[in-house]
Amino acid sequence: DEAPKPQATLIPDPLDEVLKRLKHYFSDVTDLIISNIEDYRMDYRFVGLRCSSLGAFGFVQLQHHSNPATYELRALRDDPPKSVDLKAIKSVNSSRIPWAVRVDHSTTISEREALFLQEHLSAYKNGSDFFLAHAIYRSVPSHTVRKRYKAVVASLSRRFPQQFQTASVSTSTPS
DSSP states (O other), rough: OOOOOOOOOOOOHHHHHHHHHTTTSSSTTOEEEEEEEEEEHHHHHHHHHHHHTTHHHHHHHHHETTTEEEEEEEEEEOOOOOOOOOOHHHHHHHSEEEEOOOOTTTOOHHHHHHHHHHHHHHHHHHHEEEEEEEEEEEEEEHHHHHHHHHHHHHHHHOOGGGGGGGGGGOOOOOO
């Protein structure tokens, strides 16, 4: 057969390829699990991927595995995110801070940051930035999380208002 063979296509970043195609080619995907994701890369890319390619998914969770150092990403389109309870997430955040890290007691957590902490199970906030329990020298600026998660929280709170009620403060007085 003299027909030319097709050239093999090199895909330098399979994760990006899959996530880019979710919106137009794989729009019916409702349950997505991707494992064996390089941890270094995901440490810096999760916020961007969550707020773009995974924006239509209600539940997203990123779990770190130490041996080998990889992540597993799970996204469920129609499931709600975990409840965003600011008091509860402050406790969770404190429990994630490694013992050798000096705790900054002025740390505050917004609703957007709380959702990020619910989704990225290795992250904790200390002071004005987020760090990763498995690599404390890697950080994510909190202003980036607040800016990028603004649209995600707005969309999810419309779809799943019951998950965000505990984060709001009532200003009404009892009758």
